[in-house]
Amino acid sequence: MTHKTKREQISDILQFIPAASQTLSKNPTQFVVGVSPVTASYAKGAYLWDIEGKPYLDLILALGPMIFGYGNERIDSAAHKQIERGTIFSLPSENEIVLARLLADVVPCAEMSRFVLNGADATTGAVRLARHITKRDHVAVCGYHGYEDWSICVRNGRSAGVPQINKTLTHEFVYNDIASLRQIFLDNPGEIAAVVLEPVASEKPLDGFLEAVKNVAHEHGAILIFDEMVTGFRWAIGGAQEYFGVVPDIACFGKAISCGYPLAAICGKREYMRHMDEVFVSMTFAGFTLGIASALEAITMMRELGDVHTHMHRTGEYLIGKANEVFTANNLPIEFIGYGPHPVMRVKLPEGDSRLVKTYIMQEMHKAGILFNSSMMIGYIHTEQHMNEVIAVLQSACLVIASNRVGDSFENLRGFFEGDIVAPRSVRVEQ
Numbered sequence: 240m241t242h243k244t245k246r247e248q249i250s251d252i253l254q255f256i257p258a259a260s261q262t263l264s265k266n267p268t269q270f271v272v273g274v275s276p277v278t279a280s281y282a283k284g285a286y287l288w289d290i291e292g293k294p295y296l297d298l299i300l301a302l303g304p305m306i307f308g309y310g311n312e313r314i315d316s317a318a319h320k321q322i323e324r325g326t327i328f329s330l331p332s333e334n335e336i337v338l339a340r341l342l343a344d345v346v347p348c349a350e351m352s353r354f355v356l357n358g359a360d361a362t363t364g365a366v367r368l369a370r371h372i373t374k375r376d377h378v379a380v381c382g383y384h385g386y387e388d389w390s391i392c393v394r395n396g397r398s399a400g401v402p403q404i405n406k407t408l409t410h411e412f413v414y415n416d417i418a419s420l421r422q423i424f425l426d427n428p429g430e431i432a433a434v435v436l437e438p439v440a441s442e443k444p445l446d447g448f449l450e451a452v453k454n455v456a457h458e459h460g461a462i463l464i465f466d467e468m469v470t471g472f473r474w475a476i477g478g479a480q481e482y483f484g485v486v487p488d489i490a491c492f493g494k495a496i497s498c499g500y501p502l503a504a505i506c507g508k509r510e511y512m513r514h515m516d517e518v519f520v521s522m523t524f525a526g527f528t529l530g531i532a533s534a535l536e537a538i539t540m541m542r543e544l545g546d547v548h549t550h551m552h553r554t555g556e557y558l559i560g561k562a563n564e565v566f567t568a569n570n571l572p573i574e575f576i577g578y579g580p581h582p583v584m585r586v587k588l589p590e591g592d593s594r595l596v597k598t599y600i601m602q603e604m605h606k607a608g609i610l611f612n613s614s615m616m617i618g619y620i621h622t623e624q625h626m627n628e629v630i631a632v633l634q635s636a637c638l639v640i641a642s643n644r645v646g647d648s649f650e651n652l653r654g655f656f657e658g659d660i661v662a663p664r665s666v667r668v669e670q
Contacts, residue, residue, distance in 0.1 A: 245658075248277040248290070263397075263664070264302060269612065271602045273658030276610070282309035285620045287610055295610040296625055300618050303469055303494040303581075306551065307540065308620030314498050317536035318529045326528050334531045341538055342506055346477045347486045348465075349506035353515050355525050358468040359385030361491035361503040362435065364520035368489070369433035369462040371518045372511060377430040379410050379423045382437035384466050390435075396665025414442050417451045424459045435464045438479035438487075441576050441583035441614075449485040462511060465490040468503075472496050473580045473616075475548050476541050498537040502530025547619045548580070555579025555617035558626040565633050569641040571596075584613040590663075592649045596640060598661045599652050603636040604629070606657075 243251070249267050252259040259277075260266045267277060276289035285308050287297045300306065307314060325332075335354065342349040355361050362384040370376060384390040392398050392405040410427065412419040414436070424431055434456040438449055456463040464487060470479035471492035480486050489507035496502055501524075505515070541547045556579040566573045572587040573596065584600070586593040597613060604611035609629055643651035 245273055245277050268662035271598055271605060271658040271661060274602050275605045284308040285625060295608050296628060297610045298615045299610055299612060300616040303616045304499050306495050306618040307498055308618060313540060314533050314536050317532045318500055321528050321532035327524060331526055332528045334535060335526055338531050338535055345538060346506055347480050348490050348508055350509040351507060351512035353505045355503045356501050356527060357503050358493040359387050361493060361505050362466055363387045365464050365489045365491050365505050366433055367518050368515055372514055373432040375430050375432035377408050377427050377432060379412055379420060379431055379434045381412050381414050382440060384435055415445050415448050417448060420452060420455055431459060431461045433462045433464050435466060437466045438470055449483055453485055462489060463487040467491060468493045469581060497530045497534040500530040500533040501527055502534055550619055551617050552579035554621050554623060554626060555582050557623055558582055558629060561630045562633055565637055569637040571637055571641055580617050582615045594660055595649045595652045599640060599655060600636050601661060602657060604632055607632045
């Protein structure tokens, strides 16, 4: 247990680690500096303990992988047994083909699979494959697909260091706006290699949007790639493509596929994936055996238990419904949106007031021992009682927010802050 203040802890870390974390969304500025926990000591089940020994009900679940909770005995046991046999070899491990066959059985598009280590590896490999097959350079994208140049070049506040030429090759379209995708093809005739999108995030697909995206891509000879890092093995065992019944040409998986051990996968139809050996996607730790062993166990558990995804949808939808009742009762411009496995808090205010409201809610959650941000991940490990704990804190916080509202302004909330305002989701600007 540390005796330093949270600000002192952050100051110490910043002497040796830029931004004090390895992941933008874990950066201290994305929480309430001075109130929120700084570093984790250990975690078990649905709870995480910080370095000061305080437990938190975790609604983030390591950004999504831990659907069976931290330290699941079956998954960890599978990994431990694999450690005794080896973590990486000079040859492919025997379990690679076992997992590839299992994915072909549970994921609609996964006739063939290639394993890498993280999501950016997978999406970048898939785009490179599409460019090779189509002999085109441009891509149309919707959503976040990792930190690689081809993807992050369209994200304001995150594209420092990316060559300008990349920004001419990647074109962003708007979710649920099929016309914006059609316009990209009109503006770049015969040049789009792939359409890459998260099949769903917080906004629900409307009016056959996913089907329309697939049709437009194929009309123009482009390959459809689903980024299922978040939705894969979370919306359904076969991901969003199973849930919505729209099968892409290629899909990329990570996070929940292996429940806490490094693994990502490029999966796709054989007619495309058979060209994978013609492009260079290679790394020393691809095929990391612990990730593959944990994925085999996790998928086996999902099939055996049968209700994993139904439970996550039901539990998260319960939270969404109850939270929105609280917001409505207090006449606040806040709502929980999205699907049960991934509720998202949206504050319908200009940026300044929005961050004031988010900061206060996050502050009160963390003080109450609930690890919370605007993007929540519900796991099989979570219960309705856990959701009731969240609702209770929301009720108390909303009373304060509502009573300190002056017209459309929430500036009075500043008097209740015990830490810093949560920063925008962007990297630090060079001074």
